[in-house]
Amino acid sequence: LCFLSENVSLLFKLYCLTVMTLVAATYTVALRYTRTVERELYFSTTAVCITEVIKLFLSVGILAKETGSLTRLITSLKENVFGSPTELLKLSVPSLAYALQNNMAFVALSNLDAAVYQVTYQLKIPCTALCTVLMLNRTLSKLQWFSVFMLCGGVTLVQWKPAQATKVQVEQNPWLGFGAIAVAVLCSGFAGVYFEKVLKSSDTSLWVRNIQMYLSGIVMTLFGVYVSDGAQVLEKGFFYGYTYYVWFVIFLASVGGLYTSVVVKYTDNIMKGFSAAAAIVLSTVASVILFGLQITVTFSLGALLVCISIYLYGLPRQDTTKIQPSETKSSKERLATV
Secondary structure (H helix, E strand, O other), X not given: OOOOOOOOOHHXXXXXXXHXXXXXXXXXXXXXXXXXXXXXXXXXXXXXXHHHHHHHHHHHHHHHHHHOOHHHHHHHHHHHHHOOHHHHHHHHHHHHHHHHHHHHHHHHHHHOOHHHHHHHHOOHHHXXXXXXXXXXXXXXXXXHHHHHHHXXXXXXXXXXXXXXXXXXXXXXXXXXXXXXXXXXXXXXHHHHHHHHHHHHOOOOOHHHHXXXXXXXXXXXXXXXXXXXXXXXXXXXXXXXXOOHHHHHHHHHHHHXXXXXXXXXXXXXXHHHHHHHHHHHHHXXXXXXXXXXXXXXXXXXXXXXXXXXXXXXXXXXXXXXXXXXXXXXXXXXXXXXXX
């Protein structure tokens, strides 16, 4: 990672978005491999926890480089982390929202078919755009809103699978599943935009903010390990089933997380969603090569829509990477422009 100034170039933003997209695509393919090919299946909850720990250490290392000396690093940590419980509490909000989102996703998948889940979960894209307008006092043009919904439709088609009867006869509650997805979508949009607002509302270093959030994230993920796999972890060990491939997945998740925070800081959450969509397309293409997945007409059409929507959203427009003054327009006026 480069060490950043506030006035970053367009080239650097494109670089970060490209790296984030490639890392996310590689992560998806590698994760699929570790969850389908490996004989001894590792605990996903422990992998998520280790990812948070690695991101914390990487952020501390980058902050040390940024401050320039060990003394300044310790001073910065004392002032902004250990000496600021209010700031830690502030950054625990997105950590809690992400934890709730992950749990709701599990509930939704337990009560809905995978195809239905994938389609409805794409509502997080327009939800993020709506949160951006309401929480960050921004205005999106009609073309940008059109590109957001086009992206939503494109990702839906890319992930679409022919409707099939569920082979495993399990008792499902569709209403509970849709309710869980609604909560997950709201948590996803709110947490991402909330973190963006915290990042851009002060001059506090990006890496200090990351450290604050990752500390909360470690606590949340450890709780997740205890609740989901506590007994098995005690029996088999925290690192049961870990191989070089699993560590590679954890490394990708860690690097991807850092680049995501850079993208949120210097572009916006909607652009992060577009990057994630491009990663879905790339990982699907990789799955064709590696796992023999068949390309369908719906995938081709969806991929085309994703590419067009990314182009339309990136056309010259009002700067949406900064928080606009709240007095310019009310929330109702901003929504009325849609």
